[in-house]
Every structure is written in C-alpha cells, then in structure tokens.
Amino acid sequence: MAAAQRSAAQQRLIQILGSTSEYYLRKLADSDRSIARQVRELLQLVRDYGPQAVAAAIEKAYAARAFGADYVANILRQQQSRRTLQPPLRLKDPELNELATDPLSLLDYDAFILRPRKEPHDLIASETGSAELDDHEPSTRSDLR
Numbered sequence: 001m002a003a004a005q006r007s008a009a010q011q012r013l014i015q016i017l018g019s020t021s022e023y024y025l026r027k028l029a030d031s032d033r034s035i036a037r038q039v040r041e042l043l044q045l046v047r048d049y050g051p052q053a054v055a056a057a058i059e060k061a062y063a064a065r066a067f068g069a070d071y072v073a074n075i076l077r078q079q080q081s082r083r084t085l086q087p088p089l090r091l092k093d094p095e096l097n098e099l100a101t102d103p104l105s106l107l108d109y110d111a112f113i114l115r116p117r118k119e120p121h122d123l124i125a126s127e128t129g130s131a132e133l134d135d136h137e138p139s140t141r142s143d144l145r
Helices: 002-017 019-030 035-049 051-063 069-080 107-114 120-130
Strands: none
Touching: 002 019, 002 035, 002 051, 019 035, 019 051, 035 051, 035 069, 051 069
C-alpha cells in the first residue's frame, strides 16, 4: 500500500511539473535519500511557490547535478529574495564623482595564482646549494683549523 501511494505521489508530481521532474526523480531515487520524503517536500514546494517556479528550480538543480528537495528549496529562496543595491559613494568634489574607470580584469591575477609553483623539495635543494662553501672562500668554522 505504501509503495502504491509513493508511486501515485510521484506520478502526481510528474504530472504537475512535467518530464524534467521525472528525470530528476530517477536521479534522486539513485541517491541515498528517502524518495518518499523528497516527493513530499517537493509537493510542499509546489504548494508554497507554484508549479512553474518549482519546475524551473528543478531544471537548475538537475543541470547542477544537485539532487534533493533541499537544493530545489534553496534555489527557490534565492530567486525570491532580491539583494538591495547600495548607492554609489558620493565624494565632495563633483569632478571625482563623474570619473569613469575601466573595469578591472582579473586575468593577470589568475595567471599569477595559477602558474606552476616550485615543489617544496626543489626549494630546499636550491637553498642548500647556495649555502655550500666555495674553495676560494675562507672558512670561519673552528673545526676546519
């Protein structure tokens, strides 16, 4: 009886949301989450946000390979809440307020950060190599006398 109810709930969800939700539910069933609970939570999201918003959120979650009602709910919350933009900083000198700057390109910074680095053993070898005594340098160690 419980399996039949789950199947009916899943079919109802697919009927409400469309074919993308069917693919999403299949991937969700492959996870370690309780499919019955996930379907209940998705149906609650449909009641709270409407079928179109939930279907769009499921498509985003599917594209991101994020399977779970909590992921869908997070997407819906992010879409619902708008960030307030802060007004630009106004300076006393009106000429400074009219200056336009070029957008900053971070490509040079990325290249610097992502360039290959020396391995720790390379650094040790180069540091010890420069500390070796040359034949023409006088020694200051007392044990060489």
